Amino acid sequence: MRTRTLVNVAAMSAVGALALTACSNSTGGGGLSSSAGGGGGGTTYTVAFEGPLSGDNAQLGINEVNGVQLAIDQANAKKDLGFTVKLLKADDGGDASKAPAAAAQVLQDATVMGVVGPSFSGASKAVGKIYGAANLTIVNPSASNGTLQTLGFPTWHRVVPNDYAEGPAVADWMAKKFKKVFVVNDLSDYGAGVAGAVEKELKAKGVTVQTAGVDAKTTDYGAISQTVKQSGAQAMFYGGYDAQGALFAKALTAVGFPGARVAGNGVKSSVFTTGAGAAGNGWYFSCGCQDATVAPSAKDFTAAYTAKFNTPPSTYSPEAFDATNILLAAIKAAKAAGTVDRKSVNDQVSKTDFAGITGQIKFGPDGDLPAGTGTVNLYTQKDGKIISLGDVSKAS
Amino acid sequence: MSASVQRRPGESILSNPLVGRALGCLALSFVLALMIGKQEGTQQDFGLAFRQAVLGPRILWFLLIGVLVFVLLTFWPRVQPYLNRPGIRPLAVGGLTVVVAYALLKWTDSTAVSDGKFGTLSDAASQTGTLAPLARTFFTAPLPWVLFLVAFAVGAAAVVIRRAVLSWVGAAIAVLAGVWAWYSHSLVQSLLGSPDHSTGALVALLGFLTIAAACAATALSAEESANTRGFINGVFAWRPGMPLVGVALLLGLAGFAIATWFSPGNRNATLVDTASMFSTTGLSPLSKAYLGWLGYVLFALSLALAAYAAYRRDARLGWGAAGLGLVSLVLNLVALHDISAVGASTAYDGATGAWQNLGTGGWLACATFLLLAGAGYIVATAGSERGTIARTKADIAAGIGKIPGKSKALILFVLAGALFYPPMATPFWQKVLVSEIGIYVLLAIGLNVVVGWAGLLDLGFIAFYAIGSYTTAYFVGALPIQPPEWMRLSPLLCIPIAIIICLIAGVSLGAPTLRLRGDYLAIVTLGFGEIIRIVAVNNPGNFTNGPRGAFGIPQPEIHLGPIHIDWGQASLQYWYLLLVIVGLVILAFNRLEQSRLGRAWAAIREDEVAAQATGVNTTRVKLLAFAIGASTSGVAGVFFASQIGYINPDNFVLNNSILVVAYVVFGGMGSLPGAMAGAAVLTWLPEFLKDQVPAEDRQMWIGAVILLMMIFRPAGLIPAKRRAAELHGLDEPSSAETTAVAANEGMGATK
């Protein structure tokens, strides 16, 4: 009996130890150690990505994290940074309620010098303050809600124009051509935001506007297409994302809607063109961005991305790539200036003037691309390809 | 797998049970091959990952697993006697522990080694000339695994053939391997020179020692088969309170002698170091004394007193030990506060503030004192417990009677963990505890009333959580429509209002659906949940702000006379707030379960018509279940909204409702500890799996875990006692395999 006592006490304590495993503790936070036990010399800094890597929105996060990974791999391969870079993936499931835990995961790694993300506006709202309090710079590739820059997040930067930048511009263009417009949104933070901005501007210009919302998780766009057709609208604006846009495009064609189809930046992607096929021809897209499929550096990016991930870059991959390169440049600049810590990197990011594949990127005092610096361009799909029509304010 | 063993002939398509089993095993290996591997598919090459999983040579490995499982199942009756040999379970636990330590855990926190796990560390360490040869040898590629396999194989052989010499050899190898691993790890750590909180080496050491202990037990034991459950009960029954004293001894030794007490920057100061660090600062004399000598003395004294009280079963000494333990706990907390506050005020190595930069040691000491106080309390109250108390070893072995103080001891363990584990955890786990585990535990407690006790399947439970959150958002003024100035409230004051509103919502959902039964109720509640979410999205009257949600919900504050508490961004404070809320709810619900209402719920759950016939007012009782569940959920909503500061309709999707039901059933329907454990485990698991499997595959593994749990333990983690008792009668011992099935449930139900 006594020997078994010994054994079982040992077994129980082992189980207890196992139970604690997930939680190795560190309240102090680790410091940097440049001399390694053979683990490779040089300093290592970490770029974090926060976004959905699981759940229903995982595809968007994967698009972005691939862009981040590519930028980091290219930088490490070039060896001209003077340090090596690691990627930390923090999965928030695209869910605002899981974002704080993901942010804590990012912040507890003392080598993290900046975060690319969060992918969604909701998650950004939930963690902007937390990152700000830790001086960790945010370079956001995709959360385009038009109020984020006004919420007082001290380290906020964003490489995409916000909803309010592109919405009014495209609405002005539509107001010149159409007198009756049907505005549809996908009931997401982004879609409702951009559609709301368009609706407001159209109404201000005296255009008759009708609105409807269709949940982004729906696959059947039959009823809404029929409604749009029957409204007799001359044009339809869709605020939403590419995959849903493609379904909508097919449904609109199926019911034979005769009017023009216009959409925001969220729809303009290869996912839309391949998904919608011929039904996407003639769609217009507004986008405060350079044409990433035309610029020469973007072509290299597309080739490298396709080679590495066996799939072409999709929504927000180029933005994530740019955001990462901005961060890397900022760390390098901070290193050249003396100290590399979260604060100095954030200062460097704020000073960024960077020629990225999505355009020239320079942040205003609120962290957004300043209004007016990036022109909003109009694009259209022709024969399955997206081509630029130039500045939307000048387009006919 | 025992399910396939029990397959009766003639039932499967292939009448031979062996063939069926073989096919099952092959199917298992096939599915495993599909589950483990890289995600590769794209739209361009749709079936790539599928082909890679199935067509490559790797499938052979999985087929081998299938064959092994088949062989094991087929020869199970012959293997089984060996599985009862003394020492086999500890051996298995030890082996598993070592494998986990090698394969999953971090062995260093140093940033010089990329992921800090054993493999990368050993790669790095084996190439470093500056490392002492002994340590370098340990980290040379196959050696650690070979050491482990040899120790494990020798141990297993010793258990099977029962040869004492072999056992001692196995024990020696295991001890050697464990100590070697620990020693090599500490050398690497001193070389890397960064602070370390990794657990790998420690866990490996524990695993090896467990293997060694298993071998030793085999050598010493004369018996043919082990009785684990009887043993565990024996430990608890030996002397009430003694197990707590034992654990407290281990924790206290670790806390006072080894662990870090104060660690600003990278300084890992143990208690001795901390005392010398603060010897010249303006620390209060009491705290200085505590660090210098009082702490040790208090530890020794309360340990001795608790142990003696437990040994003598003396109630008065027990009260004494409880008192001393609590006083020591308070002194310890005061000292912790003082060192962190003084450290911060002098900006010692960049210390940041009161309660910051503390290491694990102080908290371990807290847990020690709490457990010692608890041991004293158990001793003091053991004599007054009602019911049959197991007295003799024979009673215990036969499972007769109650073990005095066992449940109190378990509660104290959980309490000590809940109070003093979180401060030791990383910020990530602290956040997970607060924003996921804690909240879902609260939700599961609420849903347990509806589903577990009253037997009403509610698939829209998250709606009340949403109502609670939006109520908070409205009354703090975070929605477009502002409340009148006099109605603006601080978040904590929203709790009673949210409770009232959720009570009303619960009743108004319940009232029209009372006629519905079972699955009709399920779909209506599901619809209700979706309606609430869609209303929040569609933003009628610009009340909910649509998909943009409500931003800027303030953190809770209390300003009561001299007391000012402000919950800021730090997770820990929310954790303690949550503990208070959960504690109050548990106290209330515990009484509720035993009350007339609780029995009425059980009655309508088992047979509504019969309950009605015996005079239960089913309408009232059902509405009360809905209302009470809903208001708990509402409290969780208030907490959530003010903790995270931002809510949007996406937080309240249907999937979350379904998950809460899954938590409750997984844990054990109708069992309060079960529902809590279920929620805790299933919210902890995805965060744990994050580092172990590709992030996007987590849900797949969780689905598999839920499935296996329901197959092998359908009554849940901690089955409800009442449910078991209702079916078996109170005399029979309940077992995990048999479960309570109400007469009208499951297969063969007749209308």
Add this chain to the structure above:
Amino acid sequence: MTDFLNYLVLGLTRGSMYALIALGYTLVYGVLQLINFAHSEVFMSGAFGSYLIVGMFVHDGQHLAWWQVTLVMFLGLLSGALVGAAVAWGLERVAYRPLRRRGAPKLAFLISAIGMSFFLSQLAGKLFNRLSQNQFPSYFDQNKAVFTIPGSGATVSRIQLIVIVSAVIMMVFLDRLVSGTKLGRSIRGVAEDAPTAALMGIDIDKTISRTFIIGGALGGAAGFLFGTTFVFSNIMGFIPGVKAFAAAVLGGIGNIRGAMIGGLLLGVVENLVPTFPWNGSGGWIGLQWTDVVAFVVLVLVLVFRPTGILGERLGRAA
């Protein structure tokens, strides 16, 4: 009137898919009194499986003759049904039978099915992809109107006709199967009173297994129709699954004809929302309220008929 008919056709198309899926819920409920929460993933597997088969024979952008289209459609339905049946069979063996053996409480089945649902949906995502818009090859012009409803301008497109017709054929087939064959009698027997049926010599395990297979085949075929009409993905099952479950309850769960009627009704109600007189700009009930309307209809029906439109007996279905 044209508008109304157009919406009606849209509603019938969606409704026939709901009905096919709802039959799976209702059949299982009939024999086991359990909601098979994983049925939505059976539906999903049907789409993936039929895509693999159809993709082998036709390529994107091909234009086939009408008889070839018919053949490919038939192939797709058949392969979807086979894959769906296989998955449903495995589902029963893994997530239901072991629990029945252990006499698990009713909710344990629900949770094991939910676990299975997570598992299957994510496994499909891992093995194939997690994109939300996989498409079947377009080998014929789906949107070409085949005929115009006389007396109005409303049209029915090819794909709508195919979906409705094949759904109706399958439902008639199932109805005959359950009411007229030996298997159907044993299913009804088990649904009516399982212990008695067992005493009468019906093999209960086998009957349950076959019920899952029939329901799975219908669900898998619906997966193919859904994927061809819209798109398919590893998470496609959830929303149609919930809707079809609601449809089954609406019609009277456990009742086969009830599921058909419930499915069609739900599909039509959802699509008629835009024709409500108070819809339109500034109106309260826009398209975004579709699901609310659907659930309110469900609740209203249940308040007046607590066991659904046709009541809940599989045994009396025929």
